Structures are given as structure tokens and as C-alpha cells.
Amino acid sequence: MVNPAVFLDYSSLDQQDLDVTPLQQVLPNLTLYAATSPVDVVERAIDAEIVIVNKVTLDQAILSQLPKLKLILVSATGVNNVDLQAAQAQGIVVCNCQGYGTTSVAQHTLALMFALATNLVRYHNAVQQGRWQQAEQFCFLDYPIIELSGKTLGILGYGELGQEVARLARALGMNVLVGQLPHRPAHADRLSLEELLPQVDILSLHCPLTEQTQNLIGEAELKQMKATAFLINAARGGIVNEAALADALRNHIIAGAATDVLSQEPPKQGNVLLDTTLPNFIITPHSAWGSVQARQRIVEQLAENAAAFLSQQPIRQVNAS
Helix, strand or coil: CCCCEEECCHHHCCCCCCCCHHHHHHCCCEEECCCCCHHHHHHHHCCCCEEEECCCCECHHHHCCCCCCCEEEECCCCCCCECHHHHHHCCCEEECCCCCCHHHHHHHHHHHHHHHHHCHHHHHHHHHCCCCCCCCCCCCCCCCCCCCCCCEEEEECCCHHHHHHHHHHHHCCCEEEEECCCCCCCCCCCECHHHHHHHCCEEEECCCCCCCCCCCECHHHHHHCCCCCEEEECCCHHHECHHHHHHHHHCCCCCEEEECCCCCCCCCCCCHHHCCCCCCEEECCCCCCCCHHHHHHHHHHHHHHHHHHHCCCCCCECCCC
16 A cells, blocks of 8 residues: 555535545545544544544644654645644644635625625515515615725735735725734834724734734724724634624624634534624625635645655645744
8 A cells, every 4th residue: 555545524625526636646545534523533544644634633642643644734724733743743744735715715805895885685685575575666775885996994914815805905996904913023014903993994804813813803993993894804713802793783883794704613502693683794604715716726735735745845834833
């Protein structure tokens, strides 16, 4: 057997709409598991030299039971489910995927922006409820509609994704301001939160979740925003204090919000933002990254990462800090 490999949570990537051939060509001895419970990880990976995971946890206790393991491929950018120090101590290389979802997430961010600006969901629901059919005029304009052109977009997190959102926003005629993240090198053209928040009509988050960005947007920050402003979070749930956001929406501190992420996913134990009575709030199920094209790029990057490792020239390698 040559380079036995397992993908432990393949259904997190493929909905039977991807071409996995590039990966199978590099790893002909690859076994695909739709999902793997924690109790089955060791049994399924015990003989593998290469393990592919998306969200399956590979901690020190598990890695210590996998003496044959040489390479961990993460089918995502975040590697918080892998104990990097334990992997490094065992001589296991860890590689992730990068930049695959930029177009998809930026598109989703703009879709949420458009939906809030046009009150799209409220109008759709009104038609479903028969309210337009009962209107006295040809049009039904119960909810405010604003144009994005001329509005100011604030961006927190100005990497590849934040920059793409900015490019699309400018194409719509929006003004773009970039905020300074805490504990990051200062940029002369970036504004502190205190300077940024009162100016923006829409605040869009694209920064990673770290100790420094946990609850970055809370009660105090929401109160600094305009009462007409929108908040969009297509980054990570913990960046926004969810209880504070729910209160801000109920009390009309801001005009609306949309999120693709929650602090716990899936939210099996519930979440304050799942309250269907929250006004002008849109939630999507961490689907912003999931275009067919983005997921196919992951397959291709996994194949590239595996081939590079087998050639003893690893790429997209992630090391313990």
C-alpha cells in the first residue's frame, strides 16, 4: 500500500457536485468518509500516512495514537482543530488551504448588503403573506429602500477578502474606510474604531477570530454607530457579542444586521440571534464560502499540497507559533 490516506469528513466539502479526481490521482489509496465521530477517528486513521480533515479534531491525545501519520491536510484555512505543537513534536507536517473562498464570500457579503438595503426579505415575506395582492396601488412600499451608491462602508480586516469587498463596493459608488484592528501594526490610512464607527453606513467584518478580536463589536461599539447603520459579519461569530447585537436590534440602536456565522456552529444549543422576532436581521448558515467553484478550488489545493509533500517540498505549511 502506497501512502494510505483518509478524508475523515468529506461531506463537509462535497455535496456530490465536485470533481475529486485531482486528489485521487495524487492519492490513489484515499478512503473517503462522509463524517467521523470523535470515537472513530483513531480507528479510521490508525494506518494512514495522510489524514485530511475539515473540522474533525486532531488533538495531542489522538495524534499520539497515530504513529504512522506524516501529513495532515486541512480542507480549510483555519487549523484550530489541529494541535500544531503536538503535530510538530511528532514530525507531522500540517498544510491548509488558502484564498479559495475570496470571490464566494465577497459575493455573499454584497448579497447581504443588498438584502438589507432593499429590505428584500421583508418584501418577499409580504408577497408570500398576500399583502401585495391586497394593496390598493400597483406597488407596495411599506419598508424603506436605500441606495448603496454614496454610502460609506467600513471594513475591519483588510486582507485579500476585505480588499475584494472594498473593490466591489467602490464599483457601486460607495466610499470605503478601513479600520485599524487591535494589536496589529498601525497603518496611517486606517482609522481607530472610535473614528470609524460613527462614520459608516455599513460595517463589514473580515478579520480572524483571535483573543484580540473576541467580542470586538459589543454594546459600546454598537452604540457608536449610526441608528441607520447596518452590520455584516461574514467572518467569525465570536467577533460580535451576540447578546449585545440582539439588544441593539430590538432597541433600534442600529437599523439592521446580517450574519453568516455564530459563536457555536451548528447552533444545536440555540443562540440569542436565532430569535425570529429580531427586527431587520438576516442569518445564513455559514454558507458564504460554499460556492461550487470555491469548494472545487479546495480539492485542487489539497491535491497540490499532497503532491508537494510527496515531492518533499511542502507548500501552504502551517507551523506551531
